[in-house]
Amino acid sequence: MTSTARLGDLAGGVEPMPDRAGVPSGRGPRAREARWALLFLGPTLVGLAVLSAGPILATFGISLTKWDMLTAPQFVGLENYGKLLGDDRFLKALRNTVFYTVVSVPVGLVLALGLAAALNQQIRGIAWIRTAYFLPLVTSATAVALVWLWIYSPTGLLNDFLALFGIPPQRWVSDPTLAMPSIIAMSIWQGLPANVIIFLAGLQAIPVEYYDAASVDGAGRWSRFRDVTLPLLTPSIFFVGVLALIGAFQVFDQVYVMANPGKPSEATITLVYFIYENGFRNFKMGYAGAASWIMFLIVAVFTILYFRTQNRWVHYQ
Amino acid sequence: MTAPTSAVPAAAAAVARAGAGRPAPRPTRRLVRKGTLYAALVAGGVAMMIPFIWMATTSLKTRAEVFTSPPFSFPTGLHWENYANMWFALPGVTFGTFFQNSIVIASLATIGQVITCAMAAYAFAVIEFRGKRVLFALILATLIIPFQIVLVPNFILYRYLPWPLSDSGNWIGTILPLWVWAFFGGAFGTFLLRQFFLTIPRELADAARVDGANPWQIFLRVYVPLARPALATLAIFQFMWSWNDLLDPLIYLRDLPTYTTTVGLAFFQGQFVGKWPEMMAGALVSLLPMIILFLVAQKYFVRGIALSGIKG
Numbered sequence: 001m002t003s004t005a006r007l008g009d010l011a012g013g014v015e016p017m018p019d020r021a022g023v024p025s026g027r028g029p030r031a032r033e034a035r036w037a038l039l040f041l042g043p044t045l046v047g048l049a050v051l052s053a054g055p056i057l058a059t060f061g062i063s064l065t066k067w068d069m070l071t072a073p074q075f076v077g078l079e080n081y082g083k084l085l086g087d088d089r090f091l092k093a094l095r096n097t098v099f100y101t102v103v104s105v106p107v108g109l110v111l112a113l114g115l116a117a118a119l120n121q122q123i124r125g126i127a128w129i130r131t132a133y134f135l136p137l138v139t140s141a142t143a144v145a146l147v148w149l150w151i152y153s154p155t156g157l158l159n160d161f162l163a164l165f166g167i168p169p170q171r172w173v174s175d176p177t178l179a180m181p182s183i184i185a186m187s188i189w190q191g192l193p194a195n196v197i198i199f200l201a202g203l204q205a206i207p208v209e210y211y212d213a214a215s216v217d218g219a220g221r222w223s224r225f226r227d228v229t230l231p232l233l234t235p236s237i238f239f240v241g242v243l244a245l246i247g248a249f250q251v252f253d254q255v256y257v258m259a260n261p262g263k264p265s266e267a268t269i270t271l272v273y274f275i276y277e278n279g280f281r282n283f284k285m286g287y288a289g290a291a292s293w294i295m296f297l298i299v300a301v302f303t304i305l306y307f308r309t310q311n312r313w314v315h316y317q
Numbered sequence: 318m319t320a321p322t323s324a325v326p327a328a329a330a331a332v333a334r335a336g337a338g339r340p341a342p343r344p345t346r347r348l349v350r351k352g353t354l355y356a357a358l359v360a361g362g363v364a365m366m367i368p369f370i371w372m373a374t375t376s377l378k379t380r381a382e383v384f385t386s387p388p389f390s391f392p393t394g395l396h397w398e399n400y401a402n403m404w405f406a407l408p409g410v411t412f413g414t415f416f417q418n419s420i421v422i423a424s425l426a427t428i429g430q431v432i433t434c435a436m437a438a439y440a441f442a443v444i445e446f447r448g449k450r451v452l453f454a455l456i457l458a459t460l461i462i463p464f465q466i467v468l469v470p471n472f473i474l475y476r477y478l479p480w481p482l483s484d485s486g487n488w489i490g491t492i493l494p495l496w497v498w499a500f501f502g503g504a505f506g507t508f509l510l511r512q513f514f515l516t517i518p519r520e521l522a523d524a525a526r527v528d529g530a531n532p533w534q535i536f537l538r539v540y541v542p543l544a545r546p547a548l549a550t551l552a553i554f555q556f557m558w559s560w561n562d563l564l565d566p567l568i569y570l571r572d573l574p575t576y577t578t579t580v581g582l583a584f585f586q587g588q589f590v591g592k593w594p595e596m597m598a599g600a601l602v603s604l605l606p607m608i609i610l611f612l613v614a615q616k617y618f619v620r621g622i623a624l625s626g627i628k629g
Contacts, residue, residue, distance in 0.1 A: 134611070146597070295465065
């Protein structure tokens with residue numbers, strides 16, 4: 001956390017004495033420039049100190065206390081962390097969130113890749129076709145979860161459809177083993193457009209000459225995709241992967257809506273829901289803070305491990 | 318409009334265009350292939366749209382019809398009264414109130430982000446000052462940190478900020494925590510606009526400086542006008558995020574009259590279990606502004622995502 005430690009110096013030097021911050025060499029054009037920088041960055045620096053980077057440290061401080069917001073906080077050391085590791089609901093939330101991430105990220109990525117390749121065509125009306133695929137992009141997870149709840153309901157569309165093949169109706173949302181996969185399927189549908197758009201941009205940045213050269217060498221459609229497209233697209237794939245990974249850990253809205261009415265069972269509770277429930281329903285600020293820090297660390301570990309794999313499969317031109 | 322379009326990297330701009338050049342196969346095979354491709358793409362597109370179609374048809378059926386008729390049948394009559402029932406379903410407020418709250422919050426948050434992110438982006442792109450790289454790296458880092466880590470301290474902050482007009486005497490229960498933050502910069506907007514500002518030729522700023530303009534005037538008269546497409550992209554994304562947000566409004570809003578459309582919908586669902594036509598009507602109405610915005614400004618959505626990789 002060396003970078004956040006520096007924030008203190010920066011913000012501290014900024015607020016009381018605007019003229020002095022970051023200007024060692026007195027007057028002159030550079031000093032004047034720096035003063036202008038301060039003016040432009042003023043709101044951002046306050047936001048960073050008070051609303052984002054500062055609070056990350058504050059969360060850790062709060063996590064060492066017992067605090068219900070009615071009485072004064074009480075220092076309890078690492079007790080909250082110890083309690084969390086023995087809290088069955090927290091461990092379920094952790095397991096569900098990791099399950100959600102390791103399934104939804106790779107499946108979503110592969111589907112988006114295939115779809116992007118299919119949509120990367122020069123045919124009439126492609127703009128309209130793409131619009132249909134991109135539409136879920138702008139929809140709120142809340143409204144989407146409501147529709148899917150209805151699709152998944154015992155008398156809903158999915159069971160009606162499966163009945164055509166003689167498959168008996170399933171309880172997609174209330175059956176503990178099916179609940180999480182159902183939520184994952186819905187999230188993949190909603191997350192597809194953003195990933196497809198990034199992949200499309202990546203595909204269209206590949207120089208045509210590469211394909212021409214491959215064709216001259218006698219490469220077929222599939223081998224062109226495997227030997228030209230895929231390696232050149234790995235930076236995009238890596239990038240989408242990072243975003244999908246971090247985003248997946250934050251899953252909340254779908255779970256909130258689907259676990260009617262806002263009280264998920266242990267089958268679908270996620271980390272963010274656990275934080276919400278403890279912090280803002282039960283006002284256990286210290287406990288919620290500790291859960292936030294554990295989530296932060298887990299996301300950091302996953303992200304670092306993911307970055308470590310980079311050398312093995314990502315080809316930068 | 319030449320400078321703004323040329324500022325968008327080729328990769329992103331290319332999304333608007335179509336296709337990669339491929340060597341042409343023989344005519345008949347090409348026709349068959351093209352036909353299959355069309356069929357598959359259209360079928361897939363319809364499949365993607367099923368939830369929307371299902372939402373629309375359900376919203377026009379009667380409650381009895383929903384459970385008895387075959388799934389993809391059209392409604393027997395157009396039961397628009399479902400929309401009226403939904404609109405007036407909750408005591409003391411209409412769905413219009415939620416709409417109004419969402420519009421106010423999303424608009425204020427958008428204004429705040431566009432102004433303060435543009436300012437910060439200008440500093441990072443144009444002005445030289447000590448600690449620039451470290452500060453920019455720090456801002457980028459907050460972009461990939463899950464924001465839930467700051468939920469607890471932010472809640473505590475707003476709990477102690479006084480507000481005489483609210484029942485609690487502080488910001489909890491008001492819409493303030495949902496938009497005031499936006500006036501204090503943001504990682505996504507700063508990053509997006511900085512990238513754009515970097516593509517604007519420095520000679521333009523130098524020329525203005527020679528004419529006696531100070532950095533603020535250069536920012537307002539040279540950079541802001543040229544960056545209009547990028548500013549529009551940020552505005553659209555921020556509006557959408559605020560409009561679709563559920564977690565923050567859930568945490569901060571206490572009374573029905575302050576609810577946004579998302580919290581209103583979630584509340585509605587808890588109250589009216591099984592009333593699918595009304596619920597689908599509500600979901601569809603809440604999505605409509607975003608769907609229209611998307612159809613009008615698809616270019617900006619696509620460009621914003623392709624440029625920055627940030628999701629909707």
